[in-house]
Amino acid sequence: MKAYEDLTRRGKLRRTNHIARSALEAFGFTEASLRLMVDAGNTTYRVRTVDHTPVEGGLYVDDCYSLRLHQPGYQNEGAVDSELEWLSALSEAGLPVPQPIPTKEGELSVEVSVPGVPVARRCSLLRWMKGRMAPKLVRPWHMKAIGRLIARLQNHASSWRPPPGFVRRHYDRNGLWGDDTGTGYTADEVWSKIPRRYFEAFQEVTTRVEEVMEDWGKGPDVYGLIHADLGTEANVLFHRGEARAIDFDDGGYGYWVYDLAVPLVDLEGDDALPTFRDALLEGYSEIRSMPEEQLDKLGLFQAAFRALEIFWGTASTLRNPDSTYWVERREKAWLHITRALKLGSI
Template sequence: MKHFEQLTYLGRIRRMRQVAKLALENYKLSDTRFKFLREAGNTLFQVIDNNPIPTPDTDIYETGKYLLRIHQSGYQTPEAIKLELEWLNSMVKDDNLPVPKPVFTLDGQLTTSVSIPGIPGQRTCSLLSWIRGRELKKYNIKPYHYEQLGKLIAQLHNHTEIYGPPENQSKRIYDWEGLFGKSTKKAWELLSPEYIKPFRTITKKVKRVMNNWGKSTEVYGLIHGDIGMEANVLFWKGNPRIIDFDDSGFGYYVFDLSIVLEESEEDQIKSVFREALIDGYNQIRSLTEDQINALDLFLAAYSVYWSLYAVNAVQNHPEHKDYVFNRMARYLRLVEHYLERN
């Protein structure tokens, strides 16, 4: 039998189908079929239960339809995956927020572990109810959508503040050290010279703000970490739903909110989107003047963080080089534009 790493793409998917089949035996599903969706870190399968049990939340979730995640080995610890699922379950159970709803196993667990010959180690698997909705095309996005998304993010942050810091804090950290600390040393060395000075300036500016704010639950807690209007957000009947909490962790609420504006940065009506996002958020949870003023700085900080992550990761995935360097060049312009104004 070939080692898993030596298999072709199709060969890896065939073996993962065996993992999926065994994982589904641990859930209360009577007659299922499943199909491969994609391999993007985690391996994802859409699962259909042919004899579903009706539930009252059909406006948010599609009855009898699920997402099975076979978690990428070594990317998230089992403890981090459990924390994500506990948080999601709390948001659904306590506040009825439109986020993925974890499905418990037959023995009441949030995950199940599967091992098969031909795939090294055990794979942690989780099952989520399938959320109704579609991604918006860029030309269809209006200020209204930013306002509604702002409301939902504020609800998420309200929940996080009440939820408080859990005992299990195994998720990634989006504070200054987590974004720009020792782990990024190699990435800084890989940057072209024109990036260094403006990027370093941003890290110094945002460090001062973070130090002034501290880490009280009013400003810092569990965040999604990757909410984009064209990624990880669905709309159904005009209402947003947030998906894919895989990269969630502990960070500043303003960092979470600022990322939403990333895709509109070069749009001529970015200011309209920004105002709509803030207005929606403020209808549910008030932003201080300092937080509003720091939005653009945190977006610049995200641009630096993503560039450091990507310039390092692309060394092992040169097929993505053009995409990464084009996006980094756009982020450099964003950072320079911010510094010109501030």
Template sequence: MEDEVARRAMLRYDLSPEAVVALINISENTTYRVDDPGTGRTAILRVHRPGYHAPDSIRSELAWLTALREDAGISTPKVIPARDGSLVVEGPRDCVMFEYLPGTEPPEHRLVEDFEELGAITARMHEHARRWRRPPGFTRFTWDYDAALGSVARWGRWQDGLGVGPAEREILGRLDTTLRDRLARFGAGPERFGLIHADLRLANLLTDGHGTSVIDFDDCGFGWYLYDLGAAVSFIEHYPQVPEMIDSWTRGYRSVLDLPAVDEQEIWTFVMFRRLLLVAWIGSHSSVDVARELGAGYTRDSCDLAERFLT
């Protein structure tokens, strides 16, 4: 079905009849590479999953990533409008076309070094978010405790994660309670909570030897600024170099913005907050390749990390 949606959407853009689409990946959304021999241009077409974002929310995402590039010099993909000027091609599956940016995911052997640059980029994004005058009608999700782990549980309940039995439920339940209490004490004042990318993991960064581009703002919304660091180590929280990566990130962040020591002390709260949210995500997205690959092992490793965090 997605292929047919993509082909129909292409008819709305200024492409030659020779243009073709090729699937890149299926995760939350379905992403295609568009190659147009007639013009020599390459682009990215994102086919949105149904029921997650309304068109106004998608337009809000596009407004921020555009403002970040134009106002703060952050490398983000330009949005390619349809022939009628629409940024979002609406339908049963809304579609957006982006320019193709060069680069690859940061290599593992450079993670510590690259995280200093990521920290500085993240701080520039947060600085922009704090002063940016959002356009009328701007609307995005909120990623607070209730939305992630509580009554809303936007990605599902961690209790329904793969491999969550009685023992796992007990350990992760203690983690959940601790996170809820620590986040409540930390608070959501404007100096700590605002507009964030919310998914700055390695797959959403492109490096080309000259700098780093930030892509896929699909989950951007309102949350704790430190959540962007928790998301940056998604799926690799157990790597032995993570403490060094965090040190590198904070060094880069402080080159742009202040990071109070009392905030720094809560970094692992946000790493574990994201980790528990991903246990829920894997449970509710078992058809996605990365979720299927990680499976119950991710839950088991999360319990080990939780025990270390809690003690």
């Protein structure tokens, strides 16, 4: 058998399909169609079954699921099952999120290994939610709906008690640009390789953010379990005016205001940004309140996300010097930070 590392991308996916099929058997599906949706980080398939079992409530597509083969080494031990426990609790509470499907043994995930693939993959199965991504022309109502969604998720997080052994990443200094970012590199390894052109702005933002973190602490009034990656360009579906959250892979503990800042990052540079910001906060305030002291730092935490992109962009160039995606994203992040610093908006 040819070594896995010597295969073409198509050859690797052909073997990965065997993992997917074995995983489906563990979840009780022997007859199903698989369609590859994403092969970046996690490998994700759309699964169609022949059960013809209607799902009550109208939130999910009948006989349709998302099968995820989780990226080896990206999550800490136990983090995948913790995500699924969180999703199960959100689903039981009636929030619009993917519902995890247990295996035949009642487990939330299963580890699968097959001959010819050197690393076993942790696999999970979720119901496929109805909805579509936002169009290119975003309207204020999209942001208002996202604001409501974030408020509902944060309200649940404020009252939910995670089970013993629950583990998710943290969006504090260590998780944003420290030693526990998920990049596989330490802070020293990445910081020393950030191009001089970017470093001054990067350091200025990270210093300001860390000062706020130090001042606020991590009490439940400022810090809790957040999605951390909701926006008009990713991880939000819209259905009949409602925003629905998908892809909790990067969800973890962070500042409430950071969760609100992320959707605005997609719209930086748009002349209508103030209108979108007002719509986001209007939707949020319908369900949950946030003190002005925290809202005043919304722009700073947008810059924190951009600093995270500079960190990740640099780490990614260390791993893959020929990749242009993160190089371009890092440049864009630096431009936005520099502009914000000049305008005094952070």
